Amino acid sequence: MKANNALHLNKNTRAQVGIGTLIIFIAMVLVAAVAAAVLIQTSGTLQQKAQSTGKQATQEVSSNLMVKTIEGVRAKTSSTNMSETIDLLKLKVGLNVGSSPVDVNQVVISITDGTTANNLVYAGNTKSYASAGQDNGDMDSFSSSDASSNLETLLTGNTSASSSINNADHYYTVEKIRDEDASFSQSNPVMNTGDLITVYIATTSDTAVSSGYPTLGSADVSAGLITSGLNLVPRTTVNIVLTPESGAATTADFVAPSSYGVKETVQLYP
Structure with missing residues (x-):
């Protein structure tokens, strides 16, 4: 009697790691860094304008x-x-x-x-x-x-x-x-x-x-x-x-x- 030797592949994707995932991860880090730099620059500009406006407003109120x-x-x-x-x-x-x-x-x-x-x-x-x-x-x-x-x-x-x-x-x-x-x-x-x-x-x-x-x-x-x-x-x-x-x-x-x-x-x- 001939033995049944059919092969069965076990599909296991829980630990998939590859170059594509690494590229995506690096891209996400770069995007986050650029966004953070833009936010920091914008907040610095707004702070300077707020200080200048506050100083001018103080002069307008106090110089009488x-x-x-x-x-x-x-x-x-x-x-x-x-x-x-x-x-x-x-x-x-x-x-x-x-x-x-x-x-x-x-x-x-x-x-x-x-x-x-x-x-x-x-x-x-x-x-x-x-x-x-x-x-x-x-x-x-x-x-x-x-x-x-x-x-x-x-x-x-x-x-x-x-x-x-x-x-x-x-x-x-x-x-x-x-x-x-x-x-x-x-x-x-x-x-x-x-x-x-x-x-x-x-x-x-x-x-x-x-x-x-x-x-x-x-x-x-x-x-x-x-x-x-x-x-x-x-x-x-x-x-x-x-x-x-x-x-x-x-x-x-x-x-x-x-x-x-x-x-x-x-x-x-x-």
Whole structure:
């Protein structure tokens, strides 16, 4: 009797290992590495942008000027012969608590009496009214050390920048009141926390100019006042906006009294 010698193959695939599996494994590792590198780079870029945005947002919130008081001064020839208009504004300005330093050289002041609006820059700013590529935009005869001289020049002078302009309706000047660290100067007017300054804004009227008053506050204006285009008669509504380089703008509104009486200096704000 012939024996049955049929062969049977045992199919066992539980431990299949080969070059194909190895290639697939390496490819998966490479893909994971590339994906991880992309994620790390993206997260780093987002972090830098978030830090930059946060810093800018902090500056916008914390860099705030604060107008404490505003006084108006009338031009005069004597204690009994004074202008019918306010011809000079003296703003006492400081910084809010926790504010970042503010470069006054970059602060733009807008003032309007309801009829005329002036946009003023700091008298020592060499760029605002300069011709392209030139460095001559500051107020002519600007002094880097003498605040009183700058005030007189503001009230009586003209400037030949990109064109001939009146100082009174293009510039403002400043004078420090409190500066503990001696960091504030006419040529580098940077305010730190605790600093207090006076900002001078010319509001000379046509009437005051034609009357030839020789004195305006502490300034000798015998050389002749220059008109600002503003006319601050009694009951005039005045709006002033101080816009720094960064941070929120500061607004100060007031209505002039119904009569100036015999006062040379008039309290206007608050």
